[in-house]
Amino acid sequence: MKIALIDVPYRNRESINKDVNGGYGTITSVGNSPFARLIEYMKKSNVKLPLISFGYLAAIFSKKGFDVYFKTNENLAPDTNIVIIYGSMVGSKSEIEFAKKLKKRYPDCSIGFIGPFPSSKPELFIEHCDFIINGEPEQVALNATEKWKPEGIIKSKFVEDLDSLPFPKWDIFPHSKFSYFPVIKEKPFSVIQSSRGCSFSCGYYCPYVAAQGNKLRHRSISSVIEEIKYLKRKFNVKGFLFRDPLFSSNIKRAGDIAQAIIDNNLNVKWACETRLDLLNKSLIDLFYAAGLRSINVGIESQDEEVLRKSQRKSIKKVHQEEIISYCDKKGIKISAFYMLGLESDTKKSIMKTINYAKKLNTHVAQFTITTPIPGTPFYEDFKDKVTTNDFEKYSNYNLVFEHSNLSEKELMKLKEKAFVSYYFRPRYMFSFFKRMFF
Ligand code: SF4
The missing domain is CATH 3.80.30.20 (tm_1862 like domain)
Known part of the structure; x- marks a missing residue:
């Protein structure tokens, strides 16, 4: 089983902080004056937080022996079975467009979304992908098998015992950034x-x-x-x-x-x-x-x-x-x-x-x-x-x-x-x- 975790770039920027604001993401916007732009620039350029749910999914999948990797573009590794895109609120349009393009290019791949925004508004995403994990995604990941082919809106419960999760696996992400x-x-x-x-x-x-x-x-x-x-x-x-x-x-x-x-x-x-x-x-x-x-x-x-x-x-x-x-x-x-x-x-x-x-x-x-x-x-x-x-x-x-x-x-x-x-x-x-x- 090969799984890609994808954080879709937002417009011309490498990435935005989608993990903040409860995982809905945010993009600081101060105003149009030169002073406002300067503040905006300072705030945008220095904070880079990883998607914590991706860290947990990477750890769970790799513990199961699945081949899991992280991407920010459409070039999937050969034989990828499943693509999980992090769905934010502020980047939702680019993420949906990305999923559509990916589906055309890799029709046999199961392509889906996780995140609190796709969970609360699945109707915006579902016609453009194969599945949505609705809720904290770790519970569904823990039950995944080699034959996993996710489809539709999959309800995932809260993880009651957080100690039962492995530590997030950051080595497949650009952790030095x-x-x-x-x-x-x-x-x-x-x-x-x-x-x-x-x-x-x-x-x-x-x-x-x-x-x-x-x-x-x-x-x-x-x-x-x-x-x-x-x-x-x-x-x-x-x-x-x-x-x-x-x-x-x-x-x-x-x-x-x-x-x-x-x-x-x-x-x-x-x-x-x-x-x-x-x-x-x-x-x-x-x-x-x-x-x-x-x-x-x-x-x-x-x-x-x-x-x-x-x-x-x-x-x-x-x-x-x-x-x-x-x-x-x-x-x-x-x-x-x-x-x-x-x-x-x-x-x-x-x-x-x-x-x-x-x-x-x-x-x-x-x-x-x-x-x-x-x-x-x-x-x-x-x-x-x-x-x-x-x-x-x-x-x-x-x-x-x-x-x-x-x-x-x-x-x-x-x-x-x-x-x-x-x-x-x-x-x-x-x-x-x-x-x-x-
Ligand atoms: S609900 Fe809790 S986390 Fe949210 S703003 Fe209030 S105190 Fe903070």
């Missing part, structure tokens, strides 16, 4: 997923919950530590990112992982994503001692009422500010995410959010536009208000639904203003150089 610069400078760099799922109410709009469900699934600490050791042994990895939606969802467990990294002298630098109300100073001290150097956090909006209406549990501002300032003093870089155009946002509330972002003055600030993502309850509730079915526009940087208070033009202007006025400030520039070089 994996990068999370500048927040993690150490290379070789890789990714680890220690848990899946999230039970917070913001799952209403969150793509991670659409893809991974609202039930937390944690790997054992020993399995996580063994994977770090394996990455160090095999690839000499010095830095990595935990690809968990909420790394400290269980504060004790997260602390135990950090303690085990210290006890095993793993000497790595790492980053994670979590909520600020799941962090405290002693946990941060422990994380730092274990090599944590960067945290991604969602602030979304400064307005508690706006957050409440979007089903996001707000976090006390005094706690947010205290934790961010504590991390900054320790040398932990914070990337803060803001959502502009939440359902009840107004121009005034957005301006306050932008000013609040400047007050927090984190190393990275990402201003996205609220997007109803297929597979989320938010999308179901707003189905009748979406203004386009061109899903390449659902990149989190365009307005794709009728907003009650803001036009598309207003929001795009506010987004550009947010980025440019945030990054081109003397206080930010001073902090940037201090954080990077001192």
Whole structure:
């Protein structure tokens, strides 16, 4: 059995980060001014994250003795039986075109898609391919045999026991290019997923919950530590990112992982994503001692009422500010995410959010536009208000639904203003150089 895993290039670019945004992918788009273009360029060129589900599939297939390889073009190896294309939302048009061409060229091959977007919108893909794996693809892969010929929409369940999966097999991918610069400078760099799922109410709009469900699934600490050791042994990895939606969802467990990294002298630098109300100073001290150097956090909006209406549990501002300032003093870089155009946002509330972002003055600030993502309850509730079915526009940087208070033009202007006025400030520039070089 020979299987190709394909990440289809997006337009003239080598690849886009399809693993982010819950696996739906995103393409940063800041605006049209020269300053906006510069910010866009900086953000696009430095982060290269692998598709974690491809890493797991490669490991599962190769453990079964199948010949599995990775490609970004149409030239398949002779006798390939199955092609699995990663289906993103932002690159969906190019991916479907690619599948059509491939089918013409290799009619005997079974060609299909995986990914949360094809899972939530299979009707867009199925007439152009032979199969779609709907759900986490590992379960279906675990049951594959030498005679496997996938067809139609194949339902795949969540993997309940994440420890039962082999470690992702990165050696068939361009692993030397994996990068999370500048927040993690150490290379070789890789990714680890220690848990899946999230039970917070913001799952209403969150793509991670659409893809991974609202039930937390944690790997054992020993399995996580063994994977770090394996990455160090095999690839000499010095830095990595935990690809968990909420790394400290269980504060004790997260602390135990950090303690085990210290006890095993793993000497790595790492980053994670979590909520600020799941962090405290002693946990941060422990994380730092274990090599944590960067945290991604969602602030979304400064307005508690706006957050409440979007089903996001707000976090006390005094706690947010205290934790961010504590991390900054320790040398932990914070990337803060803001959502502009939440359902009840107004121009005034957005301006306050932008000013609040400047007050927090984190190393990275990402201003996205609220997007109803297929597979989320938010999308179901707003189905009748979406203004386009061109899903390449659902990149989190365009307005794709009728907003009650803001036009598309207003929001795009506010987004550009947010980025440019945030990054081109003397206080930010001073902090940037201090954080990077001192
Ligand atoms: S806490 Fe984060 S990961 Fe969890 S549902 Fe909310 S936005 Fe998603």
